[in-house]
Amino acid sequence: MEPPNGSNTEAIVRIQRFNPDTDAKAHVQEFHVPRVQGTTLLDALHWIKHERDGSLTFRRSCRHAICGSCAMNVNGRNILVCKTPLEDQLDRKGRVTIRPLPYLPIIKDLVVDRSTFWKEYVRVKPWLVPPQTTPAKEFRLSPEEVAAVHNAETCIMCGACYSACQVVALNKAYIGPHALLKSFLRVLDPRDTIPGERLADVGTDEGVFRCHTIFNCIDACPKSLNPTQAIETLRKLAQKRAAFEAARVERQRTIADPIPVPAQSGSEGER
Amino acid sequence: MSNPETIVHDVIVVGAGLAGTWAALVCGRQGVADVGVISKVHPLRSHSGSAQGGIAAALGNVRPVEGTGPRGPLEPVPPDAEAADNWELHMFDTIKGSDWLGDQDAIEIMVKDAIAVVYEYEHMGCVFSRLVDGRIAQRRFGGHSAPRANYAADWTGHVLLHTIHEQALRHGVKFYSEWYALGLIIEEGICRGIVAMDVLTGELHTMRAKAVIFGTGGYGRAYEITSNAHANTGDGVAIAYDAGVPLMDMEFVQFHPTGLYRHGILMSEACRGEGGYLVNSKGERFMRQYAPDKMELAPRDLVSRSEQTEINQGRGIGPDGKGIYLDLRHLGREKILARLPQVRELAIDFVGVDPIDDLVPIQPTVHYSMGGIPTDKDGQVISDATGTPVVGLFAAGECACVSVHGANRLGTNSLLEASVFGRRAGEAVARMVKDGARLEPVSGDPAESHRNGLRQMLDGDGEESYEQIAVELKSTMTENCGIFRESRSLKKALQDVRLLQARFRSARVMDKSHRFNTDLLGALETKHLLTFSEVIVAGALAREECRGAHWRTDFPNRDDQKWLRHTLALKGAEGEGPQLSYKSVFIDWKRYPPQERKY
Numbered sequence: 001m002e003p004p005n006g007s008n009t010e011a012i013v014r015i016q017r018f019n020p021d022t023d024a025k026a027h028v029q030e031f032h033v034p035r036v037q038g039t040t041l042l043d044a045l046h047w048i049k050h051e052r053d054g055s056l057t058f059r060r061s062c063r064h065a066i067c068g069s070c071a072m073n074v075n076g077r078n079i080l081v082c083k084t085p086l087e088d089q090l091d092r093k094g095r096v097t098i099r100p101l102p103y104l105p106i107i108k109d110l111v112v113d114r115s116t117f118w119k120e121y122v123r124v125k126p127w128l129v130p131p132q133t134t135p136a137k138e139f140r141l142s143p144e145e146v147a148a149v150h151n152a153e154t155c156i157m158c159g160a161c162y163s164a165c166q167v168v169a170l171n172k173a174y175i176g177p178h179a180l181l182k183s184f185l186r187v188l189d190p191r192d193t194i195p196g197e198r199l200a201d202v203g204t205d206e207g208v209f210r211c212h213t214i215f216n217c218i219d220a221c222p223k224s225l226n227p228t229q230a231i232e233t234l235r236k237l238a239q240k241r242a243a244f245e246a247a248r249v250e251r252q253r254t255i256a257d258p259i260p261v262p263a264q265s266g267s268e269g270e271r
Numbered sequence: 272m273s274n275p276e277t278i279v280h281d282v283i284v285v286g287a288g289l290a291g292t293w294a295a296l297v298c299g300r301q302g303v304a305d306v307g308v309i310s311k312v313h314p315l316r317s318h319s320g321s322a323q324g325g326i327a328a329a330l331g332n333v334r335p336v337e338g339t340g341p342r343g344p345l346e347p348v349p350p351d352a353e354a355a356d357n358w359e360l361h362m363f364d365t366i367k368g369s370d371w372l373g374d375q376d377a378i379e380i381m382v383k384d385a386i387a388v389v390y391e392y393e394h395m396g397c398v399f400s401r402l403v404d405g406r407i408a409q410r411r412f413g414g415h416s417a418p419r420a421n422y423a424a425d426w427t428g429h430v431l432l433h434t435i436h437e438q439a440l441r442h443g444v445k446f447y448s449e450w451y452a453l454g455l456i457i458e459e460g461i462c463r464g465i466v467a468m469d470v471l472t473g474e475l476h477t478m479r480a481k482a483v484i485f486g487t488g489g490y491g492r493a494y495e496i497t498s499n500a501h502a503n504t505g506d507g508v509a510i511a512y513d514a515g516v517p518l519m520d521m522e523f524v525q526f527h528p529t530g531l532y533r534h535g536i537l538m539s540e541a542c543r544g545e546g547g548y549l550v551n552s553k554g555e556r557f558m559r560q561y562a563p564d565k566m567e568l569a570p571r572d573l574v575s576r577s578e579q580t581e582i583n584q585g586r587g588i589g590p591d592g593k594g595i596y597l598d599l600r601h602l603g604r605e606k607i608l609a610r611l612p613q614v615r616e617l618a619i620d621f622v623g624v625d626p627i628d629d630l631v632p633i634q635p636t637v638h639y640s641m642g643g644i645p646t647d648k649d650g651q652v653i654s655d656a657t658g659t660p661v662v663g664l665f666a667a668g669e670c671a672c673v674s675v676h677g678a679n680r681l682g683t684n685s686l687l688e689a690s691v692f693g694r695r696a697g698e699a700v701a702r703m704v705k706d707g708a709r710l711e712p713v714s715g716d717p718a719e720s721h722r723n724g725l726r727q728m729l730d731g732d733g734e735e736s737y738e739q740i741a742v743e744l745k746s747t748m749t750e751n752c753g754i755f756r757e758s759r760s761l762k763k764a765l766q767d768v769r770l771l772q773a774r775f776r777s778a779r780v781m782d783k784s785h786r787f788n789t790d791l792l793g794a795l796e797t798k799h800l801l802t803f804s805e806v807i808v809a810g811a812l813a814r815e816e817c818r819g820a821h822w823r824t825d826f827p828n829r830d831d832q833k834w835l836r837h838t839l840a841l842k843g844a845e846g847e848g849p850q851l852s853y854k855s856v857f858i859d860w861k862r863y864p865p866q867e868r869k870y
Contacts, residue, residue, distance in 0.1 A: 021786050038533070050738040054781025054790035059312075062500040064536045064617055066429060067316040083620045107471065108787045114313075127437035128396025137330075138393045140405025146398055153398045153423070153430055157315050189396065258350065259405035 006094020152185035161217035203238030287314030290668025290693035291486025297697025299442035322428025323539035325420030369677025414570035473785030509799035522810035530636025650696025678819020
């Protein structure tokens with residue numbers, strides 16, 4: 001049956017509902033939501049929950065795209081609903097469809113079970129393993145070394161990439177773009193002492209060599225990050241693991257020493 | 272709801288932001304093997320991750336270029352040059368920022384530990400921004416006399432939170448993600464555990480431990496416009512109060528000067544630390560009149576009050592005149608992209624303005640809770656003005672009140688406080704467990720009363736939604752207990768809160784299911800808002816002076832004779848308000864006696 005049209009004053013928000021305790025299968029429910037300037041999709045979900053149906057269930061917290069709670073599938077794309085205006089997602093008939101992140105078990109309505117996602121995150125040992133002896137002050141990292149991992153350090157672990165990945169969909173043993181991006185962060189960090197072990201762990205058929213470079217992760221990432229590029233880098237490094245390990249040992253010999261500063265530096269000595 | 276198993280740990284931590292996770296990590300790596308952390312959101316969703324601008328520590332890595340004055344451009348301090356900053360300066364700035372209500376012994380610990388804590392974050396993998404020679408980069412922040420905000424672009428909290436969570440996993444800490452604490456088990460003055468709900472199943476568990484640590488965060492959600500996450504509903508504060516623990520200095524609620532207009536979403540103080548201006552509808556940099564020396568980098572209470580004064584006198588911006596402009600254009604594209612990338616995106620996404628080209632509409636936004644659960648310097652919760660401990664109960668971070676922030680917190684001191692005192696609480700608890708603390712017995716089934724209470728909420732079929740009650744609470748708190756307060760407005764707020772408390776008893780929960788019932792959680796959170804809001808208002812009504820963030824228009828001066836003291840609020844008998852008493856402030860009268868506070 002064709003869903004009804006929205007109007008200038010009302011949007012039709014179509015939401016996939018499912019409570020495994022009571023429902024045989026998922027169904028789509030329609031809500032008429034006022035079209036108010038500045039309303040985000042999250043505002044619309046809150047409006048429905050408070051004004052129409054308190055049992056509508058979704059995750060959210062920070063509401064400004066940093067906590068990673070509210071990734072959902074909207075009109076077929078994985079996005080964060082907190083930073084997305086309702087108006088931008090309405091079709092010509094004033095409708096929008098919100099579903100839970102695909103390929104993950106549904107806990108209730110828009111809440112998915114991210115267990116495998118977190119399992120893979122832990123699997124890559126997301127923590128730094130620093131040198132045994134630490135300096136009195138900081139390890140010295142150059143602005144360039146920090147810039148190289150900029151991409152990875154800002155990942156908010158929302159799961160949008162993981163649930164958009166065709167490889168994840170077909171193969172639950174695949175580590176996934178989020179965890180490989182985290183592994184990239186650790187491998188590239190000059191302070192880490194086990195880059196060889198990490199490259200061995202991810203340089204496998206369940207890791208970087210399973211990626212088909214379909215680029216769905218890049219399209220899905222709400223922070224404009226590039227997991228595919230990180231995976232490509234890890235592939236290359238995995239193939240010259242010994243040399244990379246040796247270079248790391250060499251780098252760590254001077255890691256507590258000042259980085260030599262070229263004569264011409266920025267006005268505030270920083271980038 | 273059935274009677275599920277009792278869970279036992281050596282240590283239970285409630286809340287997985289910086290404070291709670293630090294405590295858990297320290298316990299873990301000091302050999303307390305059995306640590307459980309419960310969090311109502313996944314640990315990496317905690318609100319610590321929203322912090323943007325930096326964490327304070329007097330590392331002395333940068334200084335103003337010689338001859339350019341205190342607001343001049345910054346340069347790395349040469350290796351052989353004298354230190355440009357030290358913990359004593361940080362200490363004085365924090366005391367002055369607190370309007371002398373901060374306890375100076377606790378502040379001294381914080382500013383000294385700051386340096387070690389920041390280096391420890393660095394050693395654990397935190398990706399700070401860097402100077403060209405590899406040292407941690409620093410920027411200016413409001414109320415600090417030296418550039419000592421150590422930062423990672425403008426997502427400092429995010430990288431600190433991820434770093435500490437990763438290390439806690441490395442040390443075997445067990446996390447209960449999406450578990451919600453309902454109550455403390457305190458018998459004969461000894462804390463024996465908590466009652467908590469597994470949100471997924473809706474089942475209630477008794478969780479027993481030798482020590483419980485609260486790191487449950489702040490309470491900004493009691494107001495309409497706030498930078499706080501939806502999760503910041505002061506649960507731990509309300510639970511402690513209901514269990515008979517007093518709350519301290521709750522009337523001190525910080526308004527941050529730069530929340531996005533109508534959203535309240537934070538535009539980091541780093542915007543002004545990097546040189547941004549505040550401008551009224553006439554295009555004037557109005558801070559000249561309020562803080563001629565520090566200008567936009569005066570402390571938050573003063574800047575927010577100045578903005579509100581401009582707004583009240585008709586020089587605000589926006590359709591309702593309740594906004595102010597933040598001007599970053601002169602910083603230039605390169606600096607904004609390098610130092611403030613997140614806030615730029617937030618401005619584009621939420622108000623449709625690119626700060627590179629245009630003025631950003633902002634307004635004061637409720638941001639931080641200076642008050643909370645009173646503790647000593649090791650996070651040990653105390654139950655009265657003499658410091659009697661609630662054995663087995665600890666608290667740290669925004670839910671706690673040590674007190675290092677007094678009447679007003681300085682920017683970048685919150686990530687610091689959560690880290691320093693979370694770490695110290697962890698050390699104290701690890702010592703306690705290793706010294707042979709016992710698992711105290713629990714009588715009866717502590718979950719039973721909570722189970723009955725929840726059943727009543729689920730079975731009730733009241734007319735009114737709890738959300739309507741929350742909306743009205745936020746409205747009266749904003750209107751009557753905001754930046755400016757007076758006796759009449761506070762009395763109105765108190766009356767409103769009590770009426771709303773009464774109405775809440777017949778509020779309706781629409782979702783009747785047990786599985787992942789966020790409607791039930793919303794109702795419980797609203798109950799918590801109502802509980803502690805009464806304490807905020809009662810404390811504000813009693814405190815007849817202006818100090819820091821507490822500004823009484825009917826008592827326009829600071830009154831050290833009467834009010835240089837902390838408020839303690841103990842839950843009264845049914846139908847009565849909180850019982851207020853007072854606790855002296857720790858002041859080093861020789862070194863840091865109270866002074867007039869000017870910027």
